[in-house]
Structures are given as structure tokens and as C-alpha cells.
Amino acid sequence: MTKTCVIVGGGLAGLAAAIKLGDAGWKVTLLESRRRLGGRASSFVDASSGLEMDNCQHVLMGCCTNLIHFYKSLGVSDAITWHDKTWWLRPKGGMDCLQSTCLPAPLHFAPSFLRMRSLTRKVRQDIQRAMWRTMRMGSSESETWRGHSFASLLDEWKQGDDTRSNFWTPLIVSALNLPLHEASAVFGLQVLRDGFLASAKGARIGVPSVSLADLYKPSAALIERSGGEVRLGSPVTGIEVEDRCAVGVRIHDELIYGDAVLSALPWEKLDALMGNEIASMDTRLHQLSELGHSPILGVHVLLDRPVLHVPHLVMPNRNVQWLFDKGSIPSGGQHLHAVISAADDWMDRSQEEIQTAVMVDVIAACPEASSADIVQFRAIKERRATFRATPTAEAIRPHASPATGGTDQNIKNLYLAGDWCATGWPATMEGAVRSGYAAAAAITGQGGLEADASAGWLFRALSSS
Ligand SMILES: Cc1cc2nc3c(=O)[nH]c(=O)nc-3n(C[C@H](O)[C@H](O)[C@H](O)COP(=O)(O)OP(=O)(O)OC[C@H]3O[C@@H](n4cnc5c(N)ncnc54)[C@H](O)[C@@H]3O)c2cc1C
Numbered sequence: 001m002t003k004t005c006v007i008v009g010g011g012l013a014g015l016a017a018a019i020k021l022g023d024a025g026w027k028v029t030l031l032e033s034r035r036r037l038g039g040r041a042s043s044f045v046d047a048s049s050g051l052e053m054d055n056c057q058h059v060l061m062g063c064c065t066n067l068i069h070f071y072k073s074l075g076v077s078d079a080i081t082w083h084d085k086t087w088w089l090r091p092k093g094g095m096d097c098l099q100s101t102c103l104p105a106p107l108h109f110a111p112s113f114l115r116m117r118s119l120t121r122k123v124r125q126d127i128q129r130a131m132w133r134t135m136r137m138g139s140s141e142s143e144t145w146r147g148h149s150f151a152s153l154l155d156e157w158k159q160g161d162d163t164r165s166n167f168w169t170p171l172i173v174s175a176l177n178l179p180l181h182e183a184s185a186v187f188g189l190q191v192l193r194d195g196f197l198a199s200a201k202g203a204r205i206g207v208p209s210v211s212l213a214d215l216y217k218p219s220a221a222l223i224e225r226s227g228g229e230v231r232l233g234s235p236v237t238g239i240e241v242e243d244r245c246a247v248g249v250r251i252h253d254e255l256i257y258g259d260a261v262l263s264a265l266p267w268e269k270l271d272a273l274m275g276n277e278i279a280s281m282d283t284r285l286h287q288l289s290e291l292g293h294s295p296i297l298g299v300h301v302l303l304d305r306p307v308l309h310v311p312h313l314v315m316p317n318r319n320v321q322w323l324f325d326k327g328s329i330p331s332g333g334q335h336l337h338a339v340i341s342a343a344d345d346w347m348d349r350s351q352e353e354i355q356t357a358v359m360v361d362v363i364a365a366c367p368e369a370s371s372a373d374i375v376q377f378r379a380i381k382e383r384r385a386t387f388r389a390t391p392t393a394e395a396i397r398p399h400a401s402p403a404t405g406g407t408d409q410n411i412k413n414l415y416l417a418g419d420w421c422a423t424g425w426p427a428t429m430e431g432a433v434r435s436g437y438a439a440a441a442a443i444t445g446q447g448g449l450e451a452d453a454s455a456g457w458l459f460r461a462l463s464s465s
Contacts, residue, residue: 020437042213146184175188306368386426
């Protein structure tokens with residue numbers, strides 16, 4: 001008989017799991033509280049401009065192998081534009097271009113890196129030393145950094161203040177959504193190894209050329225094609241547990257049963273749904289609130305003329321860390337998107353305060369903006385953008401299967417997915433898809449994760465791991 005699974009949450013974790021379960025012959029019912037799929041990676045129609053806007057620019061990297069596989073399954077791979085260049089704003093205006101070459105990794109960025117005028121010689125030497133130390137660090141030495149912050153790793157590597165502000169802060173804060181002193185050293189090392197050094201392909205930046213809504217739109221049809229059902233506007237109000245075994249979920253008075261129940265909710269929603277009595281039956285749920293949240297501010301700026309002439313720009317020593325060209329607007333102007341990660345200090349600021357501060361940075365990056373008119377300005381505060389990927393978070397993140405580690409201390413048949421689960425990745429779309437794939441594999445006993453991106457031959461020869 002066909003096995004059934006109830007999935008709660010239609011973000012990337014839930015969607016990825018649903019597609020894998022469908023592939024394995026399971027019948028899926030996916031319940032999503034909102035009237036749209038995509039969760040924290042989604043779009044809305046802005047009432048005043050009529051434009052479809054993403055809640056925030058989402059980027060991926062070439063090393064996100066599971067996310068790339070997910071895009072292939074959805075048939076949307078062509079909607080990702082890959083860049084082997086990043087542009088960096090110089091302190092006194094102008095830009096450097098960090099560009100991959102055909103030199104073997106880890107040397108692929110070397111020629112353009114050595115030409116970066118925004119970095120002094122001393123800063124470049126600091127970075128080279130840090131990259132070398134990263135590459136030579138075997139997995140056992142990496143492990144010794146578990147429980148430490150990335151800032152303490154920079155202390156060990158004797159990285160100067162200029163190096164931190166001009167290079168490490170924009171890179172790591174954008175990748176991990178936390179300041180250096182809070183971000184986990186282990187994740188920082190992963191960003192450097194997989195996202196920078198190991199291969200030119202892994203270091204590519206992927207930017208969707210369509211809205212996030214369009215990117216994830218094919219998932220519902222794919223789930224339905226394999227016999228599954230997607231129910232939007234269906235907020236689950238409880239998980240039914242009998243004799244310490246999850247048997248289904250509740251939407252008010254309606255009970256939906258499944259052979260397996262998969263929560264693909266954000267941690268705080270699961271925490272609220274379970275209540276103390278049920279949560280006490282599952283060791284995976286005991287410390288969830290310690291994961292916390294780190295906010296992101298995504299700012300849409302519509303100007304009456306084009307001012308940014310590169311696809312995206314990293315902005316060291318500025319409030320805005322990344323500025324993106326989102327294309328032209330119907331009146332002929334330009335749609336810019338500015339991202340401020342680790343944005344705790346921005347959540348209580350007014351739109352006017354944010355506009356003043358962000359426009360200072362936009363003008364510093366694009367002098368033509370000083371004479372441009374603002375057609376529209378809209379800042380989107382995502383207070384619960386990601387969990388805080390701190391050195392202590394790893395110990396709290398739960399596994400998908402209740403039986404991992406051979407324990408019987410958890411609720412049977414209750415599987416977990418979400419970017420906050422134990423994926424080994426920080427809170428990213430890749431982490432979310434990994435968690436969904438891992439949960440589907442735990443439920444069906446089939447499949448698993450995609451292979452990690454392969455490292456180049458020279459990197460492998462030089463690295464000690
Ligand atoms: C502003 C911002 C910028 C980001 N930038 C990037 C980036 O550049 N690159 C990157 O890789 N990642 C980025 N991320 C992170 C990425 O969006 C997330 O890691 C990923 O989308 C999380 O997916 P998820 O499925 O785990 O959770 P979610 O997307 O949160 O999905 C959970 C779903 O559960 C639903 N739900 C909640 N309660 C219920 C209920 N009671 N019943 C039914 N359904 C319910 C929610 O509506 C939601 O759809 C960013 C996130 C934000 C917010």
C-alpha cells in the first residue's frame with residue numbers, strides 16, 4: 001500500500017522533502033499556512049509600484065550542490081545567472097573586480113586579488129596567510145575550532161583591524177548573518193574552503209534572474225504530479241501524538257493522518273506548536289529557543305535613472321554590505337536592492353532613518369545617484385531571517401530522524417527539517433534543501449544528499465586534509 005507523509009511548512013525544506021518523497025513513491029500532503037510557497041525566500045507585489053519584489057535578494061554559490069539539484073528537479077536551472085566576478089567598492093570610490101581565472105584553484109582569484117586597490121599590501125598579506133592556514137587545516141584541527149567564534153580565529157591568525165573591516169566583515173557577515181565575534185569559526189572556515197578556495201566552480205555566485213515566487217512556482221505541480229497534494233492557507237494547529245508516536249496533524253478540528261509526520265517549520269513555530277508537554281517527550285526539542293534569530297534588512301530603491309553599472313557590489317566599511325542591480329523599471333529607471341545582514345540595530349529604525357542612511361551608501365557607490373530622484377523606497381525588515389549560527393548552536397541543532405544516535409527518547413515518526421536542523425550548513429537555502437533531502441531519506445530509507453562540490457587537484461594536493 002502507498003505510504004503517506006504529512007509535511008508541515010512549504011518553505012524550501014518542506015518542498016525539497018516533498019519532491020524526494022514523491023519520487024520514492026510516497027503520497028505527500030503538504031500544508032502551508034500562507035497562500036504562497038517559498039517561506040522566507042518569497043516575493044510579493046508592491047502595491048505602490050505594482051512590481052513583484054522579493055522579500056530580500058537571495059544568492060547561492062556553486063558549492064550549493066543540493067540546491068542546484070533541487071533547481072534541476074524544478075526545471076529552473078536556467079533562471080540562475082552565474083557570476084565568476086564580484087565587484088568591491090574602493091574606500092574613495094571606484095571598484096575592484098575579484099575575478100576567477102583559468103588558474104587552478106586555489107589560485108583562481110590570485111591575479112585579480114593582487115590587483116585589488118581597495119586592499120593595502122599589508123591587508124592582502126594578512127588574507128593570503130589566513131587562506132593558506134585555512135587550506136592547510138586538516139579536519140581534526142578544524143574541529144578544535146568548534147565552540148569558538150570566527151573573530152577568535154582571526155585573532156589567532158593575527159589579522160589586523162583594516163583586514164577585518166575591509167575583507168572579513170563584508171564576507172563573513174553576509175555569508176553567516178552574524179558579526180565576526182558571534183559567528184561560528186567552523187562555518188567561517190567552511191565559507192573560505194568551499195566558497196572561495198576549493199574550486200572556481202564552487203566559488204561562483206548565483207543570482208536568480210526571475211522572482212523567488214517564479215523560481216519556486218513549479219514545485220506545487222511537481223508534487224501533485226507524483227500524486228501529492230499541496231494545501232495553501234492551511235495553518236497547522238497541532239501535531240497529534242499517541243503513545244509517543246506522531247500519527248498526524250491537526251488543523252483546528254480536522255485531523256490529517258500520515259504514516260510519517262515531517263515538520264518543516266521554522267524552529268520557533270515548531271516550539272509554539274508542540275507545547276511543553278509534547279516537547280518534553282523529544283530530546284531534539286528541548287533547547288530550540290537557544291537558537292535565537294538574526295535579522296536581515298532588505299531595501300528596495302527605485303531610482304529614476306540607471307546608476308549602478310555592475311550586477312552587484314560588495315561594500316566594505318559601509319552599512320550596506322551588498323548592493324544589487326535588479327534591472328530596469330517600466331519608467332526607464334533602475335531597481336536597486338541593498339542588503340544589510342546582522343541587522344539587529346536596524347529593526348527599530350523608521351523608513352525615513354533607513355532611507356537617509358542607505359542613500360548615503362548608494363551615493364558613495366554610485367555618484368550618479370546624487371542627482372537621481374527616488375521613485376520609491378521600501379525597506380523590508382526580516383526579524384527572524386535566520387537562526388544565530390553561533391559556536392554553541394551546532395550542539396542544539398537536531399537531526400531529521402527521531403532515532404538518530406540509536407535513542408528512543410524522541411517522538412517516533414516525527415521527522416524534522418528546516419535550515420536550523422543539523423545540516424552542517426549555516427542558515428541558507430542550501431541548508432534548507434539539505435535538511436529536506438535528509439528528512440526524506442530518513443523517512444523512506446532511500447536516497448540522500450548530493451555529493452559535495454569536488455575540490456580542484458592543486459587544492460587537494462596543497463591541503464593537508
Ligand atoms: C531576508 C533574508 C535574506 C536571505 N538571504 C539568503 C541568501 O542570500 N542565500 C541563502 O542561501 N539564504 C538566504 N536566506 C535564508 C533562506 O531564505 C532560508 O534559509 C530558507 O528559505 C529557509 O527555508 P525553510 O524551509 O527552512 O524555512 P521557511 O522558509 O521559514 O519555511 C517554513 C514554512 O512554514 C510555514 N508555516 C509556519 N507556520 C506554519 C503552520 N502552523 N502551518 C503550516 N505552515 C506553517 C511558513 O509560512 C513557511 O512557508 C535569507 C533569508 C532571509 C529572511
